[in-house]
Amino acid sequence: MSFAVNMLTRSLNVFHLGGSACNNCDIEIIDTLTPRYDLERFGITLVGSVRHADVLLVTGVFNKKSAIRLKRVYQEAAKPVVVIAIGACACTGNMFQKSYNWDVPVDKYIPVDAYLPGCPPKPEAMIMAVVKLVKKLRGAK
Amino acid sequence: MDLGYLILQVLVFPGLLFTAVAGLITSWVDRKVTARVQMRVGPPFLQPFYDVLKLMIKETCIPAGTARGLFLSAPLFGMAAAALASLLIWRAFLVPGQTFSGDIIVILYLLTIPAVSVILGSFASQNPLASLGGSREMKLLLAYELPFVLAILVPVIHTHSIRLFDLLAAAPAVYKPSGIIAFAVAIICMQAKLTLVPFDAPEAETELTGGAYVEYSGPPLGVFKLTRAMMLFTMPIFLVAIFCNGIAFDKGALPILLGVLKYLGLVVVVVLIRNTAPRLRIDQAVKFFWGPVTLAALVAVIAAFLGW
Ligand code: SF4
Numbered sequence: 362m363s364f365a366v367n368m369l370t371r372s373l374n375v376f377h378l379g380g381s382a383c384n385n386c387d388i389e390i391i392d393t394l395t396p397r398y399d400l401e402r403f404g405i406t407l408v409g410s411v412r413h414a415d416v417l418l419v420t421g422v423f424n425k426k427s428a429i430r431l432k433r434v435y436q437e438a439a440k441p442v443v444v445i446a447i448g449a450c451a452c453t454g455n456m457f458q459k460s461y462n463w464d465v466p467v468d469k470y471i472p473v474d475a476y477l478p479g480c481p482p483k484p485e486a487m488i489m490a491v492v493k494l495v496k497k498l499r500g501a502k
Numbered sequence: 503m504d505l506g507y508l509i510l511q512v513l514v515f516p517g518l519l520f521t522a523v524a525g526l527i528t529s530w531v532d533r534k535v536t537a538r539v540q541m542r543v544g545p546p547f548l549q550p551f552y553d554v555l556k557l558m559i560k561e562t563c564i565p566a567g568t569a570r571g572l573f574l575s576a577p578l579f580g581m582a583a584a585a586l587a588s589l590l591i592w593r594a595f596l597v598p599g600q601t602f603s604g605d606i607i608v609i610l611y612l613l614t615i616p617a618v619s620v621i622l623g624s625f626a627s628q629n630p631l632a633s634l635g636g637s638r639e640m641k642l643l644l645a646y647e648l649p650f651v652l653a654i655l656v657p658v659i660h661t662h663s664i665r666l667f668d669l670l671a672a673a674p675a676v677y678k679p680s681g682i683i684a685f686a687v688a689i690i691c692m693q694a695k696l697t698l699v700p701f702d703a704p705e706a707e708t709e710l711t712g713g714a715y716v717e718y719s720g721p722p723l724g725v726f727k728l729t730r731a732m733m734l735f736t737m738p739i740f741l742v743a744i745f746c747n748g749i750a751f752d753k754g755a756l757p758i759l760l761g762v763l764k765y766l767g768l769v770v771v772v773v774l775i776r777n778t779a780p781r782l783r784i785d786q787a788v789k790f791f792w793g794p795v796t797l798a799a800l801v802a803v804i805a806a807f808l809g810w
Contacts, residue, residue, distance in 0.1 A: 368556040372555075396542045401537060404546075409716075410712040410715070413719060437563070439562070439563050440561045441560070441561075
């Protein structure tokens with residue numbers, strides 16, 4: 362495990378990128394960041410600017426117009442950056458698949474490192490996703 | 503004194519490296535106490551070190567239209583000034599005979615440079631949110647600087663000296679009523695100088711998404727974070743030196759322990775203020791500093807002249 366990966370996985374700054382979904386996944390993300398789960402124990406903190414981000418938490422359904430913004434925000438993030446698609450919407454389109462305002466899943470626009478299905482996923486599931494992602498980054502099986 | 507020794511002092515102890523390490527440890531104290539106030543466990547001891555080191559391996563984004571040179575060099579000014587201020591204070595503790603008259607004034611100037619570097623960096627980045635943050639930082643600087651200098655004047659009047667060493671040798675300023683008022687004023691100004699809640703309008707994550715720092719990423723952001731940590735170390739040490747005789751290193755272990763406790767106590771006061779106060783709007787903050795705080799500082803100065 363290199364020094365860079367070690368530092369990155371010990372200090373993850375997450376940026377929340379909400380893509381006009383039903384808003385429930387966004388609320389669960391906020392729940393995960395409350396003192397009850399205390400993610401600062403693992404060095405995970407929420408940041409306001411995408412330039413400071415190491416992890417993009419993408420929620421919701423993106424249509425042809427908002428997908429342009431999604432790509433731009435991804436380009437604006439300082440690399441290396443990892444992306445987690447949170448919720449069934451971001452992973453597959455969920456119940457909006459037949460809807461006029463849905464195009465393709467998030468991973469058709471930007472590379473996604475972890476998928477977290479659920480409608481919405483519980484905070485415990487999100488922490489588990491982060492743990493799995495950290496393990497993947499560190500190269501453990 | 504030869505040049506090599508001098509450079510060693512500036513770069514290692516008690517200059518840059520020492521201040522950086524002590525500042526990161528102080529910022530761990532800050533985060534841990536905050537976590538305990540919120541009934542959390544809090545980050546591990548090395549977390550501030552990880553945070554800064556991680557930023558060193560990230561990419562540096564330079565937005566289009568940015569004044570490149572200023573954007574990249576602004577963080578360095580701030581860091582150098584914070585390290586120099588800490589160096590001057592610690593030299594007054596450690597080698598008392600060699601300080602010069604007027605070092606308090608030099609330290610006062612050096613302590614404003616980190617704020618100026620934030621202003622320069624934010625304007626250089628050409629981002630509207632950063633400009634807003636920078637202009638708020640500037641207003642805040644204008645607001646707190648007057649009462650802060652007035653408060654520092656009180657112990658200077660007590661001892662009739664502008665040499666830090668003489669203040670360390672005299673009776674502590676907080677033994678007199680005017681000193682107590684000035685100390686309270688200085689603590690409030692320190693909170694604003696560190697741009698901590700309730701005076702964190704310049705970076706206001708929720709409305710300005712990081713404010714002055716919004717376009718910064720990678721190593722320059724890391725240097726800014728380090729500078730903030732160094733200021734969190736230097737400012738309380740400066741106030742402890744000015745008002746409470748600082749840390750005495752020549753009288754054995756007990757006074758050293760006492761000095762460190764004074765310093766940690768002041769840090770905890772800062773952290774508790776930051777955790778219990780809501781954010782003030784920038785106009786409220788300016789009114790607060792130019793109104794009641796300046797008035798209190800003036801009262802303290804007049805009382806000090808009268809010998810109270
Ligand atoms: S996955 Fe479910 S809860 Fe989450 S945004 Fe979509 S519809 Fe809402």
